[in-house]
Amino acid sequence: MSVAAGGGAAKIDKTKLMMYGLGGGVLGIYLAHVLNEVTGTTYFSFLAGLGVIAAVVMGADATRRVCSYGIGTGVPSIGLMAMGMGLVAAMFGLSIGGVAGPIIGIAVSMGFGYFVGLLTNRIIKMNIPVMEETLMTLGGAGAIVLIGLGVMVSGVIDYRTIIGNVIDTGYIAIIFIAGSLAILHPFNANLGPDETQDRTLIHAVSAGALAMFATGLASLETIGSEGIISMIVAAIVWLVFFRRFFELVKRDSAGVKGTGLLPEGGL
Amino acid sequence: MDMVSMGLLAAMGALATVAGASEDLESDVGSQSNPNSQVQLAAQVGHPHRIYNKAISGEPPSNALYAALAAVTASVLMSGYGMNAFFAIAIGAVVAAIFNGIFSVTAYMGRNTSQARFNQYVYLDVLRTHTTAIMAHAYITAFCVVSISYIMTAPWLPIQHPFPFPLVALIWGLAIGAIGSSTGDVHYGGEREFQNYIFGAGLNAANSGDIVTKAEAGLRSSIDNVWFCARFGGPVTGMAFGLTVFLDNWRTTIFDPATQGWYAVLTGIVIVILFIVYNRILEIRARKRYGPYPEYKGDIEA
Amino acid sequence: MIPPIDASMLVHIIEIVIGGLLVGIGVHFVPVGGAPAAMAQATGVGTGTVQLAAGSGLTGLLSAGLMMNYTDSIFLVVISGAVGAMIMIDATMIVGNWVYIYGVGAPLASAKANYDPITKDSQAPYVAPGTVGQGIPTVCFVSGTIGGLLGGAGGSLIYYVLLKINGDPGLSAFFAIGIFVVNAVIASYNIQGTIEGFHDPKFKRVPRAFQVCLVASLIIAIFAVLISGGH
Numbered sequence: 001m002s003v004a005a006g007g008g009a010a011k012i013d014k015t016k017l018m019m020y021g022l023g024g025g026v027l028g029i030y031l032a033h034v035l036n037e038v039t040g041t042t043y044f045s046f047l048a049g050l051g052v053i054a055a056v057v058m059g060a061d062a063t064r065r066v067c068s069y070g071i072g073t074g075v076p077s078i079g080l081m082a083m084g085m086g087l088v089a090a091m092f093g094l095s096i097g098g099v100a101g102p103i104i105g106i107a108v109s110m111g112f113g114y115f116v117g118l119l120t121n122r123i124i125k126m127n128i129p130v131m132e133e134t135l136m137t138l139g140g141a142g143a144i145v146l147i148g149l150g151v152m153v154s155g156v157i158d159y160r161t162i163i164g165n166v167i168d169t170g171y172i173a174i175i176f177i178a179g180s181l182a183i184l185h186p187f188n189a190n191l192g193p194d195e196t197q198d199r200t201l202i203h204a205v206s207a208g209a210l211a212m213f214a215t216g217l218a219s220l221e222t223i224g225s226e227g228i229i230s231m232i233v234a235a236i237v238w239l240v241f242f243r244r245f246f247e248l249v250k251r252d253s254a255g256v257k258g259t260g261l262l263p264e265g266g267l
Numbered sequence: 268m269d270m271v272s273m274g275l276l277a278a279m280g281a282l283a284t285v286a287g288a289s290e291d292l293e294s295d296v297g298s299q300s301n302p303n304s305q306v307q308l309a310a311q312v313g314h315p316h317r318i319y320n321k322a323i324s325g326e327p328p329s330n331a332l333y334a335a336l337a338a339v340t341a342s343v344l345m346s347g348y349g350m351n352a353f354f355a356i357a358i359g360a361v362v363a364a365i366f367n368g369i370f371s372v373t374a375y376m377g378r379n380t381s382q383a384r385f386n387q388y389v390y391l392d393v394l395r396t397h398t399t400a401i402m403a404h405a406y407i408t409a410f411c412v413v414s415i416s417y418i419m420t421a422p423w424l425p426i427q428h429p430f431p432f433p434l435v436a437l438i439w440g441l442a443i444g445a446i447g448s449s450t451g452d453v454h455y456g457g458e459r460e461f462q463n464y465i466f467g468a469g470l471n472a473a474n475s476g477d478i479v480t481k482a483e484a485g486l487r488s489s490i491d492n493v494w495f496c497a498r499f500g501g502p503v504t505g506m507a508f509g510l511t512v513f514l515d516n517w518r519t520t521i522f523d524p525a526t527q528g529w530y531a532v533l534t535g536i537v538i539v540i541l542f543i544v545y546n547r548i549l550e551i552r553a554r555k556r557y558g559p560y561p562e563y564k565g566d567i568e569a
Numbered sequence: 570m571i572p573p574i575d576a577s578m579l580v581h582i583i584e585i586v587i588g589g590l591l592v593g594i595g596v597h598f599v600p601v602g603g604a605p606a607a608m609a610q611a612t613g614v615g616t617g618t619v620q621l622a623a624g625s626g627l628t629g630l631l632s633a634g635l636m637m638n639y640t641d642s643i644f645l646v647v648i649s650g651a652v653g654a655m656i657m658i659d660a661t662m663i664v665g666n667w668v669y670i671y672g673v674g675a676p677l678a679s680a681k682a683n684y685d686p687i688t689k690d691s692q693a694p695y696v697a698p699g700t701v702g703q704g705i706p707t708v709c710f711v712s713g714t715i716g717g718l719l720g721g722a723g724g725s726l727i728y729y730v731l732l733k734i735n736g737d738p739g740l741s742a743f744f745a746i747g748i749f750v751v752n753a754v755i756a757s758y759n760i761q762g763t764i765e766g767f768h769d770p771k772f773k774r775v776p777r778a779f780q781v782c783l784v785a786s787l788i789i790a791i792f793a794v795l796i797s798g799g800h
Contacts, residue, residue: 076324077619077754084750085789087743092792112788116755119781124759124774167739169342170431173335176743177437181324181332181370188322189374192307192381199380203373210369217362218339221347245373249389253380259392262315262486301607301615327620419631428631429638429738438627438746442657445624448607448616450664457609457673467674469609471699499672507664511657515632518652525639532645535652539714542659546666546710547688550677553670559694 011197014061018137021058022106025051025144029102033157042155042223046230049212052148052179053237056208057201059141059183064200066134067187075191078138079184083176085112085135086142094147094159101157106143113139138183145179146172149215152230155223171218178211199248202241209238272425272520279415280513283443286411287508288501290330290443291451293404295459295496296397296489297321297371299329300448302456307378308476310387316480317390319397319489320378323370326452327444330408333363334440337409338416338433352417360410367405368398397489412439415512426516439512446507454500459492467557514538581730582790588726588745589752589786593778595719596622596756599658600709600766605701609673612680612702612709612765614665618757619750621658622720626749629654629721633728634742647725654721655714662705662713669704677704681765687711702765712766724749734794744793751789752782 028051035044059082067075086109093105116139117132151157153175154165166172186204187195213234219227250256254263293299297319298306306320323329337359344355372394379389416436419428428435460478461470482491493501518531518538599622602613614621632653637646669675678695679685680702685692687708696702705713727748731741759778764771 076328077617077757079324080328080619080623080750081754084747084754087747088789088792091740091744091796095796108792112785115788116751116781116785119784120755120758123781124755124777126758163737163740167737167743168431169346170433170435170739171339171342172739172743173431173433173437174332174339176746177328177332177335177440181328184324184328185370185374186377188324189370190377190381191322192378193311193385194383195381199377203377206373210366214336214339214366217336218343221343242369242373246376249376249380252383253376253389254383254386255388257388257390257392259390260388262317262480263386263388301604301617304604305608325617325620327624426635427638428635430631430634430742431739434739434742435631438631441620442624442628445616445620446657446661446664449614449621449661450668452607453609453615453665453668454672456607456615457669457675461608467697469673469675469697469700469703470605471697472605472610473699475608475610500668503664503667503672507660510660510664511628514656514660515628515653519632519635524636528636528640528642528645528649531636532648532652535649535656539652539655539659542656542663543707543710543714546659546663546705547707549663549666549670550688550690550706553676554690554695557674557676557695560697562698563694563696 012201014065017058017061021055022140024054025148026102026106027051028054029148029151029157032151036155042226043229045152045155045219045223045226046233048148048151049215049230049234052145052212053205053208055141055144055148056182056211057204059138060186060200060204062134062137062141063184064187064197065130066128069128075184075188079180082138082142082183083146083180085109085139086146087176089139090143090146094157094162099157101159102147105147106140109139109143110136141183142179145182146175149175149179149211152215153219153222165222169222174214174218178214182207182211194252196252199245199252202245202248206238206241206245209234209241213238275418275424276513276516276520279418279516280509282411282414283512284505284509286408286443287446288505289404289407290447291504292493292497292501293401293408294326294447294452295455295500296401296404296493298489299323300326300452302452302460305456305460305476305478309478309480310382310385312476314476314478314480315385315387316478317393317486317488318480319393320375321371321401322374322378325444326448327441329370330444331437331440333367333405333409334412334436335433336366337363337413338436341413342432352421356410356413356417359413360406363409364402364406368402371398371401393488400490400493408443412436412443415439442511443508446511447504450507451496451500451504455492455496459495578794581734581794582787584730585727585748585790585793586783586786588723588730589748589790590779590782591719591723591726592626592749592752593756593782594775595716595723596753597760597764597772597775597778598712598716598719598767600705600713601763603763609669609675609703610700611763612678612704613763614662614705618760618762619753622716622753623750625654625658625717626720626724627746628657630724630728630742630745633725634738637729637732643729646729647722650725651718651722654717658713658717662710666704675703677706678702679706679709679765681770682708682768686768708768709766731793735796748786748789748793751785755781755785
């Protein structure tokens with residue numbers, strides 16, 4: 001993309017967003033696991049999906065910050081990279097950590113992201129000051145999205161169950177790609193000189209809900225009809241936040257027209 | 268090699284050709300991918316427009332999403348609810364098309380809103396009339412790509428690829444997106460957007476963003492654009508994806524990979540060499556036909 | 570559980586690192602002109618680096634996966650993957666050239682070299698004024714084919730090694746995709762979006778990407794080999 005300009009200043013602080021994203025993500029995953037284990041059902045899997053939405057918002061904000069610099073390769077690549085890092089780290093964490101797996105996976109992914117950011121700045125000389133920190137955030141977001149949606153599909157934090165339900169069935173495909181689009185699409189779709197942070201982040205919530213809905217569809221087969229709860233919750237979240245997004249579009253745009261010709265004079 | 272494998276291969280090639288064409292046209296209606304940069308730039312250089320501005324990431328990730336989503340839905344319906352493959356894939360493609368519509372609408376709104384200072388309006392009638400056309404193309408693409416993936420992975424068919432069904436769909440989705448954005452989109456970006464400049468002049472960097480916004484009568488819409496691209500850009504994109512799917516699988520169909528794996532590899536290498544030779548012929552013929560640019564005066568700094 | 574560490578694991582790590590490096594270097598060979606190329610404003614394929622590299626490399630992965638169903642030979646699997654990727658990228662470039670020649674009406678020319686290093690053709694007279702070349706001339710085509718070869722081979726090698734370790738095609742394929750994407754993105758940062766191929770001055774930056782991909786692949790490989798299949 002030739003134009004890579006983020007617009008307005010950030011109204012919500014990045015540390016605050018990171019706190020919410022990481023906290024919300026981890027909380028969602030563990031609540032889903034614990035409640036499902038305690039009650040012996042899979043009704044609470046949707047909580048992991050809600051955690052994922054928090055992480056998606058954090059990731060979208062990181063994308064926004066790093067892509068404002070014009071990284072030369074367009075927005076999509078960084079979202080894919082986030083998921084690439086998150087994938088290996090998440091599976092590593094789940095494989096060795098048992099119930100502590102998600103935390104190990106997220107930590108490894110964030111460390112790896114920071115390290116790759118450091119290398120790209122030092123050796124490739126990208127000279128983007130926020131590179132380390134945003135790649136760290138993106139790595140964390142990628143890992144949470146993968147683990148969270150994985151837990152949503154399988155119902156528990158258990159490596160074998162996740163391998164059976166998520167990997168061998170191939171449902172990881174939708175987790176991988178819907179998750180990366182949820183992280184990269186909000187900023188990519190709102191790119192331009194008059195981009196505003198709140199609109200991008202509201203959009204991130206609705207994009208996260210779409211990823212949750214798509215994964216909920218997959219969970220219909222693995223955890224059964226309980227998966228429909230995830231889909232309904234996701235649909236409601238999407239509807240609410242899409243409406244809010246549309247409100248912000250009306251607020252920010254030059255004009256939302258039913259129809260009409262071009263404006264006079266243009267510039 | 269048996270008749271069933273050969274027939275399936277032919278079906279895959281045909282499906283791929285249709286998928287490639289519809290994928291390219293889908294991105295042309297929405298101005299996705301790289302030509303989008305000019306649509307984006309147009310308003311900034313003083314040409315507000317009524318062209319769809321659909322920036323759903325690059326084409327490869329977005330098509331991977333549609334294909335993977337359709338495949339996952341189909342897979343759930345088939346293994347969870349015992350549905351027939353044909354209907355399951357059709358329903359999966361519908362779900363993918365709905366997602367495509369949602370992503371398109373948000374991208375159009377978001378991108379145009381972020382250009383408020385250039386007086387770029389958000390036209391709701393553009394959304395109403397174009398989004399359905401985009402979704403229809405996405406449906407065809409998703410259906411064909413997922414059908415190819417199903418043929419490759421179905422346990423009762425001869426190929427039986429070891430990857431899970433949605434993963435194969437994801438990879439073909441990425442590939443079709445990469446092909447679509449590399450081939451057919453050039454026809455839209457290089458020619459249709461800049462029809463007001465001489466044919467064959469490339470795009471002078473000074474003219475960037477000066478896209479055609481007016482039609483024969485009234486304002487140009489993206490439906491006009493897809494009408495144009497359907498004549499060349501779309502079909503050749505289908506050709507590219509069809510060639511990829513067909514040639515790649517043809518090698519392992521005529522030679523049994525279990526016993527004649529090296530023959531399959533050799534055939535592939537011969538195909539690649541033929542491609543290189545053909546490209547050279549193409550290059551020579553084009554240069555002969557068109558000749559050097561009249562403005563050429565000595566070497567130009569790159 | 571962490572499996573016991575032995576010498577074969579070290580070999581596996583090295584193989585994955587080689588795969589990652591092949592991908593990282595292969596991306597530098599792929600002639601991509603990014604958005605300008607899609608408007609016949611720059612030489613190369615009109616798409617993003619990662620996109621085209623991933624499209625071809627993963628098509629190669631499909632070929633390699635199919636071959637691995639039948640054989641255990643590392644060479645056959647890796648070369649199958651490389652050939653699959655080459656076919657995909659060549660078909661794309663040929664059709665891309667059709668569009669440049671017949672759809673846009675521009676002859677193929679590179680602006681980074683005055684003479685095509687392979688065919689010795691003069692390039693500058695065929696570069697449209699105000700642009701930096703159009704289409705995919707022979708040198709870029711050959712370079713792209715090499716890029717497909719390296720990318721496909723790298724992805725397949727990673728897949729082969731991982732499948733040997735965990736025995737799960739889905740998991741291995743996804744890891745291969747993950748490692749592929751990370752290396753391809755690093756390489757694309759190194760070339761800053763556009764490159765014409767091995768004759769491009771930017772190609773001299775390969776050592777930088779080599780270093781970063783080496784370290785990144787090494788770390789990721791260590792994690793990847795520690796993951797068991799769970800079966």
